[in-house]
Each structure stands twice: as C-alpha cells, then as structure tokens.
Amino acid sequence: MNIEIQNITKRFNKVTALENVSTSFSSGQCIALLGPNGCGKTTMIKTILGMVIPSAGVIKVNGKNIHNDYIYRNDIGYMPQIGKYPANMTIKEVVETIRKLRKPEKDIDLELYFSFKLDEIENKKMNTLSGGTIQKVSACVAFMHNPSILILDEPTAGLDMIAMEVLKEKILKEQAKGKLILITSHQLNELEEILTHVCMMDEARILFFRSKEEIKISTQCDKLATAVYSLFKNIKS
Amino acid sequence: MKELLILISKDILKNRTIIAFAILLFCITWSVFILEDSNEKALHTLGNLVLMVVPLISILFSTIYIYNSTEFIELLVSQPLKRKSIWMSLFAGINVSMIFALFVSIFLPILFYSPTYLGFLIMLLAIFLSAVFISLGFLSSILFKDKARGIGFSMILWLFFALIFDGLILFFLFQFSDYPIEKPMTVIAALNPIDVSRILLLTEMDNEALMGYTGALFQKQFGSIYGKMIIVCILVLWVFIPYYFSLIKFSNKDI
Amino acid sequence: MGRAFNDGTMRFEIAFVILILVPFKIWAAKYYTVANSSSSDIINTLKKVKDYDTIYIKKGHYKEGNIKISRPLTIIGLNYPIIDGELKYELISIASNDVIIKGLKLINSGHSALDDPCAIKVYNASNIVIEHNIFENNFFGIYIQEGHNCLIRNNKLNAEGINEHEIGNGIHAWKSTDLKIVANTIKGHRDGIYFEFVTHSVIWRNIAENNIRYGLHFMFSNDDAYFTNTFRANGAGVAVMYSKKVVMINNKFENNWGAAAYGLLLKDITDSTISGNHFLSNTMGILMEGSNRIEIDKNIFNSNGWALRVQASCMENKFYKNDFLNNTFDIGTNGSVVLNNFDHNYWDKYKGYDLNKDNIGDVPYRPLSLYSVIIEKNNAAMLLFRSLFITLLDRSEKIFPTITPENFIDNYPSMKANI
Numbered sequence: 001m002n003i004e005i006q007n008i009t010k011r012f013n014k015v016t017a018l019e020n021v022s023t024s025f026s027s028g029q030c031i032a033l034l035g036p037n038g039c040g041k042t043t044m045i046k047t048i049l050g051m052v053i054p055s056a057g058v059i060k061v062n063g064k065n066i067h068n069d070y071i072y073r074n075d076i077g078y079m080p081q082i083g084k085y086p087a088n089m090t091i092k093e094v095v096e097t098i099r100k101l102r103k104p105e106k107d108i109d110l111e112l113y114f115s116f117k118l119d120e121i122e123n124k125k126m127n128t129l130s131g132g133t134i135q136k137v138s139a140c141v142a143f144m145h146n147p148s149i150l151i152l153d154e155p156t157a158g159l160d161m162i163a164m165e166v167l168k169e170k171i172l173k174e175q176a177k178g179k180l181i182l183i184t185s186h187q188l189n190e191l192e193e194i195l196t197h198v199c200m201m202d203e204a205r206i207l208f209f210r211s212k213e214e215i216k217i218s219t220q221c222d223k224l225a226t227a228v229y230s231l232f233k234n235i236k237s
Numbered sequence: 238m239k240e241l242l243i244l245i246s247k248d249i250l251k252n253r254t255i256i257a258f259a260i261l262l263f264c265i266t267w268s269v270f271i272l273e274d275s276n277e278k279a280l281h282t283l284g285n286l287v288l289m290v291v292p293l294i295s296i297l298f299s300t301i302y303i304y305n306s307t308e309f310i311e312l313l314v315s316q317p318l319k320r321k322s323i324w325m326s327l328f329a330g331i332n333v334s335m336i337f338a339l340f341v342s343i344f345l346p347i348l349f350y351s352p353t354y355l356g357f358l359i360m361l362l363a364i365f366l367s368a369v370f371i372s373l374g375f376l377s378s379i380l381f382k383d384k385a386r387g388i389g390f391s392m393i394l395w396l397f398f399a400l401i402f403d404g405l406i407l408f409f410l411f412q413f414s415d416y417p418i419e420k421p422m423t424v425i426a427a428l429n430p431i432d433v434s435r436i437l438l439l440t441e442m443d444n445e446a447l448m449g450y451t452g453a454l455f456q457k458q459f460g461s462i463y464g465k466m467i468i469v470c471i472l473v474l475w476v477f478i479p480y481y482f483s484l485i486k487f488s489n490k491d492i
Numbered sequence: 493m494g495r496a497f498n499d500g501t502m503r504f505e506i507a508f509v510i511l512i513l514v515p516f517k518i519w520a521a522k523y524y525t526v527a528n529s530s531s532s533d534i535i536n537t538l539k540k541v542k543d544y545d546t547i548y549i550k551k552g553h554y555k556e557g558n559i560k561i562s563r564p565l566t567i568i569g570l571n572y573p574i575i576d577g578e579l580k581y582e583l584i585s586i587a588s589n590d591v592i593i594k595g596l597k598l599i600n601s602g603h604s605a606l607d608d609p610c611a612i613k614v615y616n617a618s619n620i621v622i623e624h625n626i627f628e629n630n631f632f633g634i635y636i637q638e639g640h641n642c643l644i645r646n647n648k649l650n651a652e653g654i655n656e657h658e659i660g661n662g663i664h665a666w667k668s669t670d671l672k673i674v675a676n677t678i679k680g681h682r683d684g685i686y687f688e689f690v691t692h693s694v695i696w697r698n699i700a701e702n703n704i705r706y707g708l709h710f711m712f713s714n715d716d717a718y719f720t721n722t723f724r725a726n727g728a729g730v731a732v733m734y735s736k737k738v739v740m741i742n743n744k745f746e747n748n749w750g751a752a753a754y755g756l757l758l759k760d761i762t763d764s765t766i767s768g769n770h771f772l773s774n775t776m777g778i779l780m781e782g783s784n785r786i787e788i789d790k791n792i793f794n795s796n797g798w799a800l801r802v803q804a805s806c807m808e809n810k811f812y813k814n815d816f817l818n819n820t821f822d823i824g825t826n827g828s829v830v831l832n833n834f835d836h837n838y839w840d841k842y843k844g845y846d847l848n849k850d851n852i853g854d855v856p857y858r859p860l861s862l863y864s865v866i867i868e869k870n871n872a873a874m875l876l877f878r879s880l881f882i883t884l885l886d887r888s889e890k891i892f893p894t895i896t897p898e899n900f901i902d903n904y905p906s907m908k909a910n911i
Contacts, residue, residue, distance in 0.1 A: 012491070049315050052491040073317035080315070084308025086244075088251045100240040101316055278795075278818070289880055403881035410872050419872040426875050435879060452874060453751060 002026040003048060003149065003180065008057035010043055017043040018054070019204040027148065030171065030181040030194055031209075034228065035201035041184045042081070044201070045151055048182075049078055061149070074102065077147035081154040081184075083138035087127035091118055091137055094126060098141050112140040115166045132158045139167055143174070150174060150181045156190055168194055188225040198228055207235055241313070241322065245330030246337075249302065255338050258294050262342035276351040280359060284438045287343065287363045288431055293395050295367040299331050299374030300391040304384040314492050324487045328375060328480060335367045358441055362434045365472040369430045370395070372480040379483045379490065402429045423454055427468070430475040437468050528552025528573070534559055541565060549573045549596070557581045564590035572597040572626060582609045583630075592621040601630035608660055610635040614642065622647065632660035633681065641670040651680040653704045656727075661686040662703065665693070673698060683709040684726065691715050699724070706731045707748075710738065718743060728752060729774060733759040740766045748774045755796070758783040768911075771796055777819070780806045789813050792911055798824045798864070807831045813910045816840060822859040823900070826868050834859065838906040843890070846907045857905040860896045862889035 003025045010018040017040045025031055033041050046052040048059060050066055050073065058065055061072045085094050095118075099108060113119060116136040126134070135158045142150060155167060171194050175181055185191055188198075198215055200207040208231065212224060219234075221227035249255055266283060273279035303310075306327070313323045343363060347356040373394050381387035406426055410418060426432040439452075440460050458464050524541060525548045526533045534556050537547055543563045551571040558581045561567070565588070577583045577600045584593065593612060602609030610632035614620050616639070623645040627633045633649040636642055644663060653659030662678035664686045665671055671693035677700075678684040684700025687693070688711040695718035700707035707723030710716070710732040717739035723730050729748035732738055738761060745755030754776035756766070761783040769791045771777035777796040778788070782805045792815045793799035799819040800811070804827025815838045816822045822839060836852075837859075844855035863882050866873045876882050889896060 046492070051311065051314050053489055070317050070319050073315065076315075076317075078315040080311065082308075083312065085312065086248045086306070086309050088248060097240070097244050098316065101244075101313075101318060274818075285878060399880050400884070403876050403879045407866070407873060407876060407881070410870050410875070414870050414872075419875075422872060422875060432879070436875075439877060 002062065003182075004058075004060040004063075005044075005048075006058045006060070008044075008047060008054045008059060010040075010047060010052060010054050016204050018047070020057070021204075021206055022057075023199065023206055023209055025180055025182065025197075027180045028175070028178050029196050030175050031183065031197040031199050032188065032191055032195050033182060033184040033199050033201065034186075034188070035207075039201045040204045041201055042153060045078075045153055045182070045184065049073065049076065049151065074145070075147050076149045076151060077142035077145060079135075079138045079142035079150075079152045079155055081157070082131075083134050083141075085126040085134070085137070087125065089126050090123050091126070091129075092122040094137060095122075095141065095144070099144065102145050107146055109144055109146045110140070112136070112143050112166070112170055115170075116140060116163060132160060132163065135159055136163060139170075143170060148179050150179060152181070152183045154184055154186075156185055156187050164190065188228060189223075192224045195224070198224070200228065200232060202232075202236070207232065241318070241326035242329050242333070245326055246333045249330060249334035250337060252302075252334075254298060254301075255334060258298070259338040259342045262290065262338075263346070266343050266346040270346055270350045276353075277355070280347075280351055280353070280355050281442060283343065283347070284359050284362075284442070287359055287366065288435050288438075289399060291339070291363050291366045292370040292399060292431060295335060295370035296374040296377075296391045296395050297388065298335070299371040300378045300388050301384075302331060303327070303375060303378035304387060311492050320488050321484060324375075324484050328371065331371050332368055335371065336364055339363050339367060355438075355441055358438065362438065365469075365476070366430060366434055369472060369475040369479075372476050372478075372483070375483040376479040376486075379486045398429050398431045402432065419454065423458060427459070427471060430472055433468050433471050437465065522546075523548065526550060528554060532556050534575075538565075544590070558585060559583060560585045560587065561591055562587050564588055566592040567594065567596070568592075569595035569597070569625075571595075574599060577601040577609070577611070577630070579603055582611075582613055584612045585615065586612065586617055586620060587615040589618045589620070591617065591619075593623075593625065594621070595624050597626040597628070598630065599628045601632070603631045603658070608632055608635065610660070610664075613637065614639045618642070621645070626650075627662075630660075632664055633662045633678070634664065635660075636663075636665040636668050636671065639665065639668040639671065642668070643672045643674070644676060645672070645674040647676045649676065649678045649681065653680050653682060656682055656704050659704060661709075662700070665690045669693065672696070678703065678707075680704070683707070684723070685709070687711065687713040687716065689713060694718070696720060698722075701725050703727065708732075710735050714738070717741070722746065723748070723755070725749075726753075729754045729756060731757040731759070732761055732764075733757070734761075736762050736764070738764040740764070740769060742768045744770045744772065745774060745777070746770075746772045750775060754779045754801075757781075758786065761786060766791060770794070771799065776801050776824075779803075780809070782806065784808050786810070787812075790911055791815075792817065793822075794818055797821065801825065802832060803827065809833070812836045813906070814838070815909045815911055816859070817909070821861060821864045824864045824868060825860065825897075825900070827897075834900075834902045835904045836906055836910070837902050838909045839902065842905050842907075844905065851907045853905040853907055855905075857902045858890065858893060858896055858900060859902060860900045861886050862895055865895055 005021060005023050008018050008021045035041050043052055047054050064072060066072055118136060118140060139155060156164060171181060183191060195212055197211050199209040215227045215231055219227040219230045221230060269282050270279045273282060344360050347360060374391055377390040377394060378387045381390060406422060410422060436455055436459055440455050459468055522545050524537050526537050527550045534554055546566040549569045551573050553574045553576060555576045555578055572595060574597045575583050579600045580602050583598050583601055598611040601611045611627050611630040612622055613635040615637055618640040620639060620642040622634055625647045627647060627649040629651055634644055649662040651659055659682045661683040662681035662685060663673060667689040669691050671690060673685060673695045675697045679702050681703050682705050684703045684707040685695060686709045690713040693716045697720050699722045701724040703726045705727050706729060707726035708730045712734050714736045720742045722744040725747040730745060748755055755771040755774035756778045758778065758780045759782060762785055764786045766786060766788045767790055771791060771793045773795045775797045777793045777799040779801045781803045784807050786809045788809065788811045790813050795818045798821045799816050801824040809832045811834045813836050817840045839857050839859055842853055842857045844853040844857060846853055863886050
C-alpha cells in the first residue's frame with residue numbers, strides 16, 4: 001500500500017493551496033499531517049480522495065494514477081472533519097447505506113459500532129445527534145470496510161476521552177495489520193503514542209516529512225510536540 | 238447506482254417540502270374538479286396550473302435540495318462511486334420523487350375524473366416540465382457556490398421562462414408588426430419549454446379555432462404527429478442540455 | 493213581421509244551398525291508391541285525377557323521374573313509399589295552389605349546381621302543405637319559389653354534403669311570404685334553412701345541425717321571426733344579413749366551432765330583437781357588423797371564444813340583462829369608440845362588490861379585456877394565449893385601465909345571473 005504524490009499543484013482562483021508538492025506514504029506508516037490553519041492539509045487529503053482535482057501533477061495509489069478513477073477508493077476509509085448525513089436517516093440506515101454503496105463488499109468490521117455503543121442508539125435520526133456522536137458514526141463508517149488506507153481528518157475534535165481511547169486502540173490495531181494511516185490533527189500529544197511519522201506543511205508546501213524518532217533525535221527533545229515545534233521554528237528561520 | 242437512487246428517493250419523499258407541495262396540489266386539483274362544471278374545463282384550469290406551478294416548484298426544490306445535500310454529496314464523493322453516477326442518481330432521485338408527488342397530487346384526480354387523452358397529455362407535460370426545471374435547478378446550483386445566489390438565479394430562470402420571455406415576444410410582435418414575423422415568432426416561442434407545452438395543450442384543446450391565423454399556423458406546425466415529435470424533442474433537449482452541463486461541471490468540481 | 497219572416501227564409505235558403513253543395517264537393521273528390529307495379533304508376537294516376545282528389549301511395553320504390561303536379565291535390569304516402577330521383581331528376585314539382593304532400597320518403601334528387609334540382613320545388617303557388625316527409629340525399633330538399641302561405645312541417649331532411657358547392661340547401665325559400673317552417677330537422681345540407689326576399693314568415697322549433705355552411709341563412713328578408721330553434725354544429729352558424737325587423741327569440745346556438753364560425757352573424761341588420769337565446773360553445777357567440785338599433789337582452793352566452801364581437805360600425809344597440817359565463821373573451825371589437833349600451837348584464841369575470849346588496853355591483857365593469865384589444869391589433873399575439881404574462885397583464889389593466897376604451901362599460905353590472 002502506498003500513496004505517491006508527484007508535483008501536485010492546486011489553485012483555487014488566485015489562492016494557491018498546494019504548490020508543487022511531492023511525497024510518498026507507504027504501508028505501515030501512521031502519519032500525522034500537521035500545519036497551521038490554511039496550510040493545505042485538507043486540500044491534500046481531498047486531492048488524495050479525488051474530491052479536489054489538482055491543477056497539475058499526478059497522484060498514484062498503489063501505483064495507479066487516480067485521475068478519472070474511483071475504484072481505488074475501495075481501499076480508502078475516510079473520516080471527515082465534520083461529517084454530515086441526510087437529516088432524516090437513522091444511524092443504522094447510514095451505516096447500512098454506506099455498506100451497500102461500497103462494492104465489492106468486503107468483510108464488514110463493526111468493532112467501532114459496538115465499542116462506541118452506537119447499537120444502543122441506532123434508531124436515532126442523524127439531525128438529533130450531537131457533534132461527538134456524529135464523529136463516532138463517521139469513524140465507524142471509515143473503518144467499516146477494513147480499508148488498507150485510512151484517512152482521518154481531525155478525528156479528535158469533538159470526541160470525549162473514552163471515545164478517543166477507543167479510537168486510538170483501533171488505530172493501533174489497524175496499524176499493526178500494516179495499514180497506511182493518515183491523520184490531520186492539532187493535538188500531537190494525544191496521538192504521540194500511535195504515530196510513526198510526522199508530515200509538516202506550511203504555505204502550500206511540505207516543510208518536512210520525517211519519522212518520529214528522527215525528529216526526536218535531531219531536536220533532542222523527548223516530547224514529540226515540543227520536538228516538532230522546535231524543528232518547525234528551525235526550518236522557518 | 239441503484240442503491241443510491243433508492244436512498245435519495247426515499248430521503249426526498251420524507252422531505253416536508255415535497256409532502257406539503259403534494260398535499261397542496263392535491264387539494265387544488267381535487268377542488269378544481271369539484272368546482273368546475275365540466276371535467277374538460279377542469280382540465281383547462283389544471284393545464285394552466287401545471288404550466289405555472291410545476292416549473293416553479295421543480296426548479297426551487299431541486300436547487301434547494303442540492304444545496305442542502307452538499308455534505309452528503311461530499312460523503313458520497315469520498316466513497317468509491319463514480320461522480321457521474323452520484324449526479325445521475327441525484328437527478329433521477331429528484332425526478333422520481335417529483336413524479337411520485339405529481340402522481341399523488343395531480344394524476345390520481347385526473348385518472349379518477351377524466352382519464353382522457355387530454356388528461357394524459359397534461360400528465361406527460363407535467364413530468365416533462367418538472368424534469369426540465371429540475372435540470373435547470375441542477376445547473377444553477379452547480380454554477381453558484383453561494384446558496385442564496387443559486388436560488389435567486391433559479392427564480393430568475395423561472396421568471397424568465399414563465400413571464401419575461403412572453404413579454405419579450407409581445408414586444409417584438411408589436412415592434413416588428415410590419416414584417417411577416419408571425420412564423421419566426423412561433424418558432425422562437427417553441428424554444429421556451431413552458432411556451433411549447435402551452436402551445437401543445439392549446440392545439441389539443443381545440444382552441445386553435447379561436448386563434449385565427451396563428452391557430453392555423455400552430456396546427457400546421459405542431460398539430461401533426463411530426464410536429465408533436467418536434468415538441469417532445471425540444472422538451473427532451475431541455476431536460477438533457479442543462480443537466481449535461483451541470484454534469485460536466487460536477488465531474489470537475491472541487492468539493 | 494213580414495220582414496222578420498223574410499229574413500228567416502233567406503237563412504234557410506243559404507243553409508240549404510250549403511247543405512247541398514258541401515257533400516257534392518266531397519263526393520267529387522275521388523281517392524286513388526297507387527301501388528308499385530309498373531314504372532310510372534304515379535304519373536299515370538296523375539293523368540286521371542281531378543282537382544282536390546287524393547292519391548294514396550303504397551309502400552314501394554318508385555322511380556318515375558320528374559312528377560309534376562299542376563292541379564290542387566293531396567298526395568299521401570302510406571308507410572313512407574320511396575320516391576327515387578336516381579340522382580337525375582327533380583322529384584316533385586308543384587305548380588298549383590292547394591297541394592298537400594305527406595308521408596313520402598324522397599331520395600336521390602339530381603345533383604347539379606347549374607339547375608338546382610330539388611326533392612320538392614314549389615313554383616309560384618299558395619297554400620302548399622309539405623309535412624311528415626323524409627328527405628335523403630337530395631341536392632335541395634324543399635325549394636319554395638314565390639310561394640305564399642305555405643306550411644312546411646315535421647320533415648326530416650338528411651344529406652351527406654361535404655363541399656359547399658356540391659350540395660344545396662335543406663329548405664330554400666325565395667321571394668315568398670307567410671311561410672311557416674315548423675319542427676323540421678335538417679342535417680348535412682349547405683344551409684339548413686335559406687331565406688331570400690321572404691317576409692312575414694315564422695321559423696319555429698326546427699333543428700338544423702351539421703350543415704356545411706349555415707344552419708339558417710337570411711338575406712333581404714324583413715319582418716320575420718324565428719323562435720325556439722336549435723342550430724348546432726353548423727359550418728359557420730347562423731347568418732342574418734341585410735334585413736330589418738327580425739325577431740329572434742329562445743333559440744339555441746351551439747357548438748359552432750371553427751376558424752370563421754359563430755353562433756349568429758348579424759350583418760347590416762336594423763331594428764331587430766334578440767332575446768332569450770342561448771349561445772353555447774361557439775367560436776363567436778354573436779358577430780355584429782353594420783347593425784343598428786338591436787335590442788339584445790336576456791340571452792345566455794356560455795363557453796364561447798368571444799361572446800360578442802361588436803365591430804366599430806355598430807351603433808345604438810342595447811345589450812342588457814344578458815348572462816356572460818365562461819367565455820374566453822366576453823367582448824371583442826376592432827374600434828375604440830363604441831356607441832352601444834351595456835347595462836345590467838351579469839359578467840362572471842366581474843370581481844367587484846355590492847355593499848348595499850341591491851344585486852348591482854358598485855363598481856362599473858369593463859368587459860373588454862386588454863388582451864382582446866391586443867389581439868385585434870396584432871393577431872399574432874394569440875401566440876401568448878393563456879400565458880401567465882397575459883393573465884397578469886389583463887389583471888393589471890382591469891385595475892388601472894389605460895388602453896381599453898373608456899366608454900365600453902357596464903355601469904350596473906349584475907351580481908347574480910339574470911336568468
């Protein structure tokens with residue numbers, strides 16, 4: 001499993017969201033995608049998902065160009081920052097629907113469904129749910145098809161501590177299976193234990209992409225958050 | 238694709254707006270049949286109603302629905318689904334629900350009171366007009382990112398086809414009354430989906446006698462099977478072209 | 493005393509003479525019965541008869557060419573014997589007064605536009621009765637040329653005319669007086685009933701339908717009346733032209749629908765009355781041209797394209813207490829100044845109110861819609877018929893009149909149907 005990004009540029013009218021970005025992620029990695037607001041993180045995720053179409057450059061997933069393709073998304077589980085669902089559907093219906101929409105059907109992994117105790121409220125309509133519960137549904141949906149690539153956009157926002165721990169455990173479990181996991185987050189502390197790599201973006205470019213250990217050694221910091229921060233400052237100056 | 242279509246249709250049929258619309262239209266249709274002294278006259282009234290209300294509701298509903306489904310569309314796009322299938326399912330889903338609403342509200346009373354050729358023609362035109370204006374609604378919702386602007390543009394489109402277009406025709410008829418403008422104007426009027434439906438209804442309602450030379454012209458141009466096929470073609474094009482442009486736009490849209 | 497006696501004798505004598513004479517006349521009239529044996533039974537019999545004889549014709553199929561009646565005579569068919577003109581002859585020619593023709597079935601007169609062959613033609617005769625006959629597939633049905641005091645009653649006339657030039661009229665009267673045309677049914681002829689220079693006549697309880705041109709056609713015929721007739725689905729309706737003092741009461745004008753059709757065409761008509769008629773589903777209910785001093789009252793105009801089209805050349809006509817219901821246009825006109833009077837009519841399009849509850853609307857009504865004015869100026873605007881734009885335009889014109897003529901107005905619109 002790998003994602004190869006080659007010379008991607010994306011412009012929205014006059015704003016440049018990605019400027020000639022090249023990198024590659026491969027299986028077994030759990031990458032934190034970091035950067036200040038508006039640095040292009042979400043755009044990057046969306047170009048990988050095919051939601052945003054790059055102005056220039058090529059993205060390959062498992063060696064295949066994703067342009068005009070959609071089947072590769074069978075291998076990707078995506079948890080959006082703010083998941084929104086048809087208001088009149090119940091949790092159960094949403095999960096059912098997504099399951100039906102994805103073909104070919106793989107083994108369904110409903111571990112999160114039960115560990116988040118969504119089964120107890122499965123007949124509630126989506127428009128009655130709190131932001132946190134919706135996040136749980138999103139997470140559940142992302143992991144459901146046992147995809148080999150997981151893209152989680154701000155998974156920690158809105159989740160309570162217990163749910164957070166459940167999710168982390170799940171991520172670790174999946175990572176152990178050799179999956180590629182891409183997470184955007186601002187809360188590095190919470191994720192430190194599960195991360196293998198950090199990818200730092202700034203002003204539409206990738207500032208650095210290094211493994212956790214490498215960062216800690218080069219900055220001689222024990223805490224990842226501090227290490228990343230000092231590295232960021234070093235490179236910027 | 239099929240799953241998606243069922244899903245969207247179900248969602249729309251649970252939509253309060255469409256239920257309210259169906260109930261309102263149902264009451265109007267039913268009372269038209271009860272109040273008018275003959276079924277044929279009721280069909281005339283109903284024809285006018287269809288020409289005015291169905292386009293308005295269709296374009297507004299489809300525009301608003303697309304804007305309200307932005308997040309859902311986002312979710313769908315991240316799934317392994319073709320964008321074309323998503324857009325097509327949305328289009329088909331709204332059409333199916335609209336036809337269902339029309340069926341309950343207009344078709345049932347027609348079938349009950351007046352299952353005549355004219356009645357079936359009105360039903361057919363209702364379906365066509367709703368498809369045309371759903372298609373236009375798709376176009377305006379994809380052209381504008383801002384919801385208010387998109388809905389405004391839809392309103393303008395409806396106003397244009399329902400009202401302004403005819404005003405312009407009248408203006409040109411008087412402006413160029415010294416020239417043989419009648420025939421080209423008939424052709425131009427036929428380019429407006431509402432007008433062409435109205436003209437088709439007029440030729441079928443035996444009104445052409447009232448309309449003198451213009452009526453004879455209508456009858457000649459659109460009264461034959463050939464002419465009716467042209468009208469159907471025009472309507473099909475009106476369904477297809479705006480939808481096609483919206484589809485291309487959607488396929489390349491950043492979501 | 494003697495004078496009184498004398499008077500009594502006179503009376504007695506007169507009575508005696510009458511008593512002698514009356515049976516004498518009855519005995520003089522002989523009865524003949526004709527059966528269908530040879531090719532000219534009727535014509536042979538006609539050679540034998542004397543004045544006022546009666547001929548009974550038995551059921552059969554008679555092909556005798558032209559039958560000419562030149563003396564007073566009664567001809568009665570038993571069980572509708574068929575008199576067949578074989579599409580060559582005029583069937584019966586009447587050239588004598590006091591002829592009665594009854595109970596015949598007259599078919600297949602000659603078809604020629606040159607000499608107008610008829611089933612029955614009356615040549616300059618009085619006191620003719622033509623009743624209870626059936627006419628089928630004739631060029632002209634009954635043709636009365638200079639007839640006087642004729643009764644045409646209870647006949648059924650059927651033809652299958654397609655082209656105006658290939659068929660004659662059902663009942664055609666020319667230069668006649670005192671005709672009574674009663675309870676006939678006329679279908680498929682050119683004109684159902686045609687009057688030219690006919691005066692002091694009555695047309696009553698006839699039905700004329702599906703005739704190619706007019707159900708009833710009046711030309712230069714003054715002092716006539718027609719009551720309680722039905723004119724239905726004729727090519728162009730009913731035309732009353734160049735006549736004076738015509739009374740039209742209680743007739744029905746229905747389903748005269750076509751590009752140039754109308755219920756009733758009035759062309760150069762003066763001093764006439766149109767009352768209590770019912771105009772239903774005509775392209776135009778009444779079309780008036782050059783007609784003056786006509787009283788049009790208590791008529792119902794229902795579901796017509798135009799209830800009335802009053803051309804600019806019409807003056808001093810009075811329209812009152814009529815009901816206008818479900819017409820596309822109540823009035824059309826090609827003029828702007830109309831010197832006619834419209835009061836106390838019921839207009840179903842009237843949206844006014846009646847605060848003092850006297851059944852007269854408090855706001856005057858303008859029956860002429862803006863759209864009908866527009867169409868008059870530019871017929872192509874029919875393109876926009878029943879469009880939303882036109883509906884709104886008409887509504888706004890009703891509220892703020894700008895184009896429609898100021899004096900085209902009903903000052904006392906009725907709140908309820910008058911009839």
